[in-house]
Amino acid sequence: MSTDAQRWVAGHIASLPKSGIRDFFELVAKMKGQDVISLGVGEPDFVTPWHVREAAIYALERGKTYYTSNLGMIELRREISTYVEQHFGVAYRPEDQVIVTVGVSEALDLAFRAFCNPGDKVMFHQPCYVSYHPSISLVHGAGIAVPTFAQDNFALTAAALRAAWQPGAKILMLNLPCNPTGGTCTRGQLEEIAAFCREKDLLVLSDEIYSELTFEGTHTSIASLPGMAERTIFLHGFSKAFAMTGWRIGYACGPAPLIDAMMKVHQYAMMCASIIAQEGALEALKHGWDNVVRMREQYHRRRDLIVRRLNESGLACHLPRGSFYAFPDITATGLSEKDFSFGLLQQHKVAVVPGLAFGENGRGHVRACFATAYDQVIEACDRIDRFVQGLRK
Amino acid sequence: MNPVLKLLIDGGSLTTGQLAQVAGLTEAEVNQHLEQLRREGIFLGWRPVLDLSREAAAALAVRAVIEVKVTPERGGGFNRLAERIARFDEVESCYLVSGGYDLLVFVRGATLQRVASFVSEKLSTIEGVLSTSTHFMLRCYKEQGFLLGTDDSQTQRLNVAP
Numbered sequence: 001m002s003t004d005a006q007r008w009v010a011g012h013i014a015s016l017p018k019s020g021i022r023d024f025f026e027l028v029a030k031m032k033g034q035d036v037i038s039l040g041v042g043e044p045d046f047v048t049p050w051h052v053r054e055a056a057i058y059a060l061e062r063g064k065t066y067y068t069s070n071l072g073m074i075e076l077r078r079e080i081s082t083y084v085e086q087h088f089g090v091a092y093r094p095e096d097q098v099i100v101t102v103g104v105s106e107a108l109d110l111a112f113r114a115f116c117n118p119g120d121k122v123m124f125h126q127p128c129y130v131s132y133h134p135s136i137s138l139v140h141g142a143g144i145a146v147p148t149f150a151q152d153n154f155a156l157t158a159a160a161l162r163a164a165w166q167p168g169a170k171i172l173m174l175n176l177p178c179n180p181t182g183g184t185c186t187r188g189q190l191e192e193i194a195a196f197c198r199e200k201d202l203l204v205l206s207d208e209i210y211s212e213l214t215f216e217g218t219h220t221s222i223a224s225l226p227g228m229a230e231r232t233i234f235l236h237g238f239s240k241a242f243a244m245t246g247w248r249i250g251y252a253c254g255p256a257p258l259i260d261a262m263m264k265v266h267q268y269a270m271m272c273a274s275i276i277a278q279e280g281a282l283e284a285l286k287h288g289w290d291n292v293v294r295m296r297e298q299y300h301r302r303r304d305l306i307v308r309r310l311n312e313s314g315l316a317c318h319l320p321r322g323s324f325y326a327f328p329d330i331t332a333t334g335l336s337e338k339d340f341s342f343g344l345l346q347q348h349k350v351a352v353v354p355g356l357a358f359g360e361n362g363r364g365h366v367r368a369c370f371a372t373a374y375d376q377v378i379e380a381c382d383r384i385d386r387f388v389q390g391l392r393k
Numbered sequence: 394m395n396p397v398l399k400l401l402i403d404g405g406s407l408t409t410g411q412l413a414q415v416a417g418l419t420e421a422e423v424n425q426h427l428e429q430l431r432r433e434g435i436f437l438g439w440r441p442v443l444d445l446s447r448e449a450a451a452a453l454a455v456r457a458v459i460e461v462k463v464t465p466e467r468g469g470g471f472n473r474l475a476e477r478i479a480r481f482d483e484v485e486s487c488y489l490v491s492g493g494y495d496l497l498v499f500v501r502g503a504t505l506q507r508v509a510s511f512v513s514e515k516l517s518t519i520e521g522v523l524s525t526s527t528h529f530m531l532r533c534y535k536e537q538g539f540l541l542g543t544d545d546s547q548t549q550r551l552n553v554a555p
C-alpha cells in the first residue's frame with residue numbers, strides 16, 4: 001500500500017496549480033528587513049477609518065457575539081440595498097435579493113458552486129484576478145479566457161467575447177474595474193457586452209469590488225442596463241473602497257431564486273458572516289462615504305504620478321481608469337516579466353508582481369500597486385528608473 | 394484650487410521635491426505656487442509637529458490653554474485686545490470663541506513658572522481683561538493630526554497579495 005499522504009488529496013485539487021503570487025510572496029518574505037518597497041500588495045495602505053473600528057468595538061462591548069440570520073443582519077441588508085440603488089442604479093429587495101458574505105471571495109465561491117454544473121463553461125476576461133480560474137476548476141467547470149489588450153486600455157470588447165465564445169458557455173465573469181489591469185468599459189462597450197449576454201443567454205457574475213475607485217467618469221454596472229438585472233449577480237464588498245480587507249465582508253445581489261441558491265451553499269458552508277464585521281460594514285455604509293472619497297482622491301494622484309514616472313522610464317503604461325494597480329508593459333527592457341520582477345527585487349528591492357500570475361494574457365507586464373504613501377511611490381519609481389536605465393547599458 | 398494648496402491641506406509630510414512629483418510640476422513651479430500663496434497671505438509658514446513629551450523636544454514643553462473674559466470696546470469690539478494679546482511671544486494661538494468666555498489663548502513656555510508669570514503679570518493685568526482661567530496641559534494624545542504613542546499606520550500588511 002502506498003504511504004504517500006498525497007494519495008488522499010482529491011484529483012482536481014492535486015492538479016490545481018498554486019497561485020503564481022505565492023512563490024513571489026515567499027521570495028519577498030525572505031528579504032525581510034532589507035528596505036524592500038512593496039508594490040506587490042492588493043489592498044489599501046489606509047487602516048480602516050476609526051469610526052468603523054470604533055463601531056465594531058462598541059458592538060463587542062454590547063455583547064454582539066452571536067450568529068446572525070444566514071442572509072446577514074437585516075439592517076445591513078437594508079443599507080446595502082439603499083447604497084446599491086444610489087450608487088449603481090439597481091434596486092434589490094433586502095429581504096430576498098441580498099446576501100452578506102465573507103468577502104467577495106466567498107460570494108464568488110457561492111456563485112460558482114450554485115450555478116456551475118461539472119463541465120459547464122465559464123467565460124472570463126484575462127488578465128484577471130488570480131482566483132477566478134481556480135474557483136471554476138474547484139467546481140469542475142471549464143474556464144474560457146477572453147483576452148483584453150493594452151491598446152484598448154484593457155477594456156473587454158464584445159468582439160473578443162464573440163471570438164472566444166463556445167457552444168455551451170453558460171456564465172460570464174466580469175471584473176470592471178479590473179485587477180490587475182485597471183481596465184473598465186464605457187457604457188457603450190458594456191451595452192454591447194450586455195446584448196451579447198442576452199443573445200447567448202449568459203448569466204453574468206459581476207465583481208465590482210473596485211467600482212468606487214473609478215477615476216474618470218462614473219462607473220456603470222452591467223446590472224443597471226435594460227434586461228440585465230434578471231441575469232446578473234452583482235458582487236461587491238468593503239475591502240477596497242472602505243479599506244476593510246481584514247474584516248472579510250462582502251455581499252451579492254441578484255434575482256431571488258439565484259440568491260436563494262447561493263444561500264443554500266452559504267448556510268451549510270458558512271452559516272453567516274462575522275457579526276462584528278457586519279456591524280463595521282453597517283457603520284461604513286452609514287457614515288463612511290467621505291472617507292471613500294478622500295482615499296479615492298489620494299489614489300487618483302498616486303496613479304497619475306506612477307503612470308507618468310513609469311512612462312518616463314520607458315515602460316509603456318496605459319492609464320488605468322480604475323482600481324489601484326498600474327500594469328506597465330515591460331517588454332521594451334528585453335526581459336520577461338519574471339526576470340524583470342526578480343531582477344528589480346534583487347537589485348533594487350522593489351516588489352512588483354509578474355503579469356503571468358494573472359494569466360497567459362498578462363505576459364510582458366507587471367502589476368504595480370500604488371496603494372502606498374507618496375514618498376514610497378516616488379522612491380520606488382526612482383529605483384525602477386535606475387533598474388531600467390541600468391539594463392540599457 | 395491651487396494644486397499645491399490642495400496637497401498642503403491633505404497634510405502629507407512631503408518635501409517640495411515630492412510635492413512637485415505628486416502634483417506633476419517642477420520643483421521651481423511648486424516654489425512659485427508657495428510664494429504666490431505666501432503673498433496672498435494664505436500660506437503662512439512651515440512648522441514641525443513635535444512630541445513634546447520627549448526629552449529631546451522638551452525645551453518649550455509647558456503648555457497651557459487659557460480662557461479669557463474681556464470687555465469689548467466701543468468701535469473695536471474684541472479685536473484690539475485680542476491682537477494685543479496675540480502679539481506676546483508666549484502665545485501660540487489665539488481665538489475669539491462663542492460661549493462662556495471670549496478668547497481662547499494657547500501659550501507655551503520653558504517652565505511652569507514662566508507660563509504662570511505670563512498669566513499673572515502680563516495677561517491678567519491688561520486693561521479690559523476681566524478674568525482668566527488657566528488649564529495646564531498634562532498629556533498629549535494627538536498633536537495636529539498625529540497620534541502619539543499608538544501608531545496604527547505601522548500595520549503588518551502582507552508584502553505580496555492577490
Ligand SMILES: Cc1ncc(COP(=O)(O)O)c(C=O)c1O
Binds near residue numbers: 104207239245248
Ligand atoms: C477582483 C477582486 N475580487 C475579489 C477580491 C477579494 O475581495 P474580498 O476581500 O472581498 O474577499 C479581490 C481582492 O484582491 C479582487 O481583487
